[in-house]
Amino acid sequence: MNGTAIRVNQLLNPQTGKAVIVAFDHGGSGVPPGGGDVSGILAAVAESRAEGLLVGPGVARQAGRYFARPGAPRLIVSMDAPIFSSMCGEHGKIRDHARIATAEHLMMLGATAAKVLLPVGYEGTEIFTKGVELVRSCAMECQALGLPLMVEPALWGVKASEKDNALIEHSARMSVELGADILKIPAPTDTAVLERIVRNAGVPVMTLGGAPRDAEGFAADMQAWMSTGVAGVVVGRNVWSRPNPAGAVDALVGAVHENNPEAVAAGWAAAGEPAA
Incomplete structure (x- = not known):
């Protein structure tokens, strides 16, 4: 077993083989709503039951x-x-x-894994080609060091939609071809x-949480995701933008590791409302 495989398994709960990350x-383009207290959020997540934390360098x-x-x-x-813009703090x-x-x-920073975006949906192919080359160069560097690479197809271009199921499947396959672990x-x-993506990917598949939303809807989605065999969830603003981030993590742990999606609804209420 090589370093990449060892580190992938270090991200997964040894009892369930899944992860809450x-x-x-989100600070790469400015201060996200509810994400200004960096030290407070780091301290809260460090004491939580999450398997991992995804941050910038x-x-x-x-x-x-x-x-x-x-x-x-x-x-x-x-x-x-x-x-997103030449102005910090602007999105779109x-x-x-x-x-x-x-x-x-x-x-050197102590990472167990790296992460890179594969942005999809640009108007032209030139900038997309440059992005593909960036992902592949990152993958080659990581492979040489035994550092797992998480690739996120980012369906954020003007021609893309995160509700396009076919595009998600195509971009997932492309990410694997480029070297995603x-x-x-x-x-x-x-x-x-x-289910098809999970079955065919050959690597752990994790679903992202997206924008903060109501507890009942998110709980239902969590139940559907976990039933497909995903390896876990990567959730951001639904955790750290709440007054009690550790409580939000506990809610996710209940759904991912304890097969209790109802824990999300109860935990969300205990964790408080997310920042606007």
Whole structure:
């Protein structure tokens, strides 16, 4: 078993083979709503029952004081940042993405895995081709060091939609072909499509949480996702934008590891409302 396989398994709960990962890599273009207290969020997630925390390299530098202990969540660190505008804090359709770290640098930061975007839906092929080359170069670097690479097909271009099930399936396959060791994907609305992706990917597939939403709807989605055999969830604003992030993680743990999707609805209420 090589280093990549060992580190992938380190991200998964040994009892269930699944993971709850908190995504807090949203600061690459500015301060996200509810995400300004970096040290407070790091401290809360470090003491939670999450298997992992996804952050950018700058925040990863601050994480050592919270995560350098036995049993702490593992760090996954981004190798790139999305470009939405030339003005920090502006969002919308993606315009580009830029490399911000090397695999060697992430190993120095204590990463158990790396993450990179595969932006999809640009108007032209030139910028998409550059993005494909970025993903592949990241994958080659990571493979050389035994560092797993999580690839996220980002359906954020003007021609793409996260509700396009066929596009999710195509972009998941492309991500695997480019070297993904873990997939982080928007969940198709058709569970049959998600089942097919999980069955055919050959790597762990995790669904992303998306924007904050009502507890009942999210609980129902969680139940549907877990029934397909996904390896877990990567949830951001639905966790750290709430007053009690650790309580939100507990809710996800109940759904992912304890087969109790109702825990999400109850846990969301206990964790408080997300920031607007």
